[in-house]
Amino acid sequence: MNQNTTEFDQLQSFVTSNLVDHQNLQLNFALLADEQNEVNQLSDGLAGCINLVDLKLFLRSSFIEKQNLTKIFSALIKCQSLTTLNVNLDGNLICDEGASALGLILSKCSNLTSLILELYRNQIKIKGANSLYSGISKCSKLVNLEIYLAFQQAEQILTEESHDQINQNTKDSLDFDLTQITNLTQLAIDFRYLKIGDEGLYQLGLILSQCKNMECLKMYIDQNGFSEECLPSFFIALSKCVKLTHLTLYMTLESCCQQSAFKVGQTISEQLNTQFLELWFQGDGNLQNLISGLSSSNSLLSLYLWLDEQSVLEDKYIQNIADALLKYKNLKNIKLLFYQEEKYEQQIKKLFVKLRKLKRLINFDIEIV
Template sequence: MIQQIKYYEELEEFKSSSLLSHQILHIDLSNNQIGNEGASSLGSALANCINISNLTLNLDYNKIGDEGASGLGIGLANCINLSNLTLNLDYTLIGDKGASGLGFGLANCINLQNLTLNLIWNLIRDKGASGLGSALANCINLSNLTLLLNGNQIGDEGVSGFGSALANCINLSNLTLNLSKNKIGYEGASGLGPALANCINLSNLTLNLSENKIGDKGASGLGFCLAKCINLSNLKLYLTSNKINNEGASGFGSALANCINLSNLTLELVQNKIGVMGAQGLGSALANCINLSNLTLNLNYNKIGDEGASGLGTGLANCINLQNLTLNLHGNQIGAKGASILGSALANCINLSNLTLTLFNNKIGDKGASCLSFALANCINLSNLTLDLYENQIGVMGAQGLGTGLQNCINLSNLTLILDENQIGVMGAQGLSSSLANCINLSNLKLNLYNSKIGDEGASCLGSALANCINLSNLKLNLDYNKIGDEGASGLGSAIANCNNLSNLKLNLCSINTSQKFELLSKCRKSKRLVVFYFE
């Protein structure tokens, strides 16, 4: 028999309902001007729902405070048959007493298997985090836990206490823990690590410690403990802005090399200082992760340079089973040498179907762009490609080289190519155009050539190429500040009119005058299926 879900959006309506009859309950009181008294009365009502097994309670954006949270905790303490619980209490002015009060209630819910607890942007410090942790230590049957505590004031002591509790949850298979924007140092991160090492059944882990201060010791300690989670297949780790240097990144990398069963990895180390050695250490680790099929690596603004990029490339060359790769390396002082070795590595990843490569604000130049194209020529299974090379000192030869690689990617259906603020000129635009003419399966194209000096002739060549992309349904084209006049605008418009399957068009072309715009608009609107047209 399918149990009926009961929905309530009014507190009084729920309080007057048949409380004993509820088994699956969804209460949505978000942003409802409920204070501590309202939350306490809700808790009293929940205390009578002793048959409830599934509860979703949304109280975010209210001012329930410590007293209200404690009242809820008292109510939940009676709901001992709960197996699935979702509590959304973000922005509710809960401090240590309220968090501990909630913990008191959760400690009684020993049959919980799935718990989501959202306490984002409250006033919880160490004592409150430890109180929550003590409660979770009782919930030994948990298999899925999502705990969101970002934007509180939790320090090392609170995280360590919390970690000790998690060590009891040995049946956890899925854990999401967000502790970003707290006050956690290396001791807290190191205290959390051993707890994770006890969760030997973990297969999926998402851990967000961004914008804390765990440093090298914290990163290395975390890595050492994660290496013991040998059943991990999916790992997402966010460590942005944590004062991690090369030692921490290398230590973490050495540990990561032990996670040989990983198939999906997201690692974010944005705005640290891992440098050359840190990137090389990560590269060495990736070389061991031969079962990876999905990898997202965000290392923006880390000064890894050519040698660091080369180290990463060497590691990636071993990941021959990769199908989906996102590599964000902008602002890293990478030149032609680093881009070339990255390209050689990607050439080994012949099973890639989705690739996002962000290298904007580096200095790869013509040689680096051409070497990347060599890699693309090998990735014949690519269906989705995003290549961001904004502001990279790329000229004619680099653009032509990119074109040579792209023309081999005949299976591309989605392409985003960003070459803003380079100097590709007319001949570079011609080289790119030749490649696009080969990509006849493209359905979605975003091409940014802002301030790239392509002129009328370059715009006309692009137009001729687009006319060959007969399957295009969505086109975004940014050609601002390219000195395009009558001839270029006319050629572009005539080509777009031939894209018979085009339904969505966004065109940025600020350099032409009013009469030219009118003529271009008239031509574009001849495209038979065009529904959405945005022009500026």
């Protein structure tokens, strides 16, 4: 938290404070869903913060209805000096209607340069995501945009759908435009479990290709039901972001064949000028093929791999991973993070010894968590 930030955990303490003095503010409240008075007090209090520049508003699991959501956030329109907004509405179940209302309101906060929305567990689907992004796209001064929409937690998914089922059942497609946000350099997108399918991944590639000044991109796109054949074309579309140097990608390749995993890595290395690449990878024995595909990159300087499969620590995979990494031409920083038990410590030590042959490495780190 900023040293000059004023923080309130009690609503009454906030509304009775000298509102016009607040410039950097953090509010941590749990409003009652049926308490209209609290909603009115919060709305009036925010409207009184006319000199507000930076706001962190955390209203987790308050079950705010659309009408009250509109009332609270409409107050921010009066805060003409507001440039930085961080909102956490985790577990409020605002659904598509709430997301649409939020997008409409934020479109009127024209001076925002940084916006972070944490909207986990809100049952927002593709339709709501489109409306939210369409509204935010009118905030033309944004430099940093982070929106986390994970539709639901993994343990809440009751049925598994095949790629074909998801593509057949998906009626809505991603449809929003970011071209008005010409200064956007940092973007984080979380579409986990949204089931966008092949068409959605294709549309996402087209949308991101509009962000010509983007330098840093973080994407959570696992559990979306797109097929492996669509990934190379997605990265080709992303290649139009010529300033992109930092890419963080969370995805699942467990159904990928060896050839497809290699093709994904090869396409990233050939199409993107990425210097820093962070991959959260889930998917058995195809890791070495992905790493091999990436090895042709001339621009890659730092590689972070987050590994979540025990099979990658078997002796045969350790050897393959080491051999693949030794082919990298300009790599200076490697970090490998394993979500594994201590029984694999010896295999990881073997990997460490092998990679010491990379004399150009400046930093090499392995962690087990």
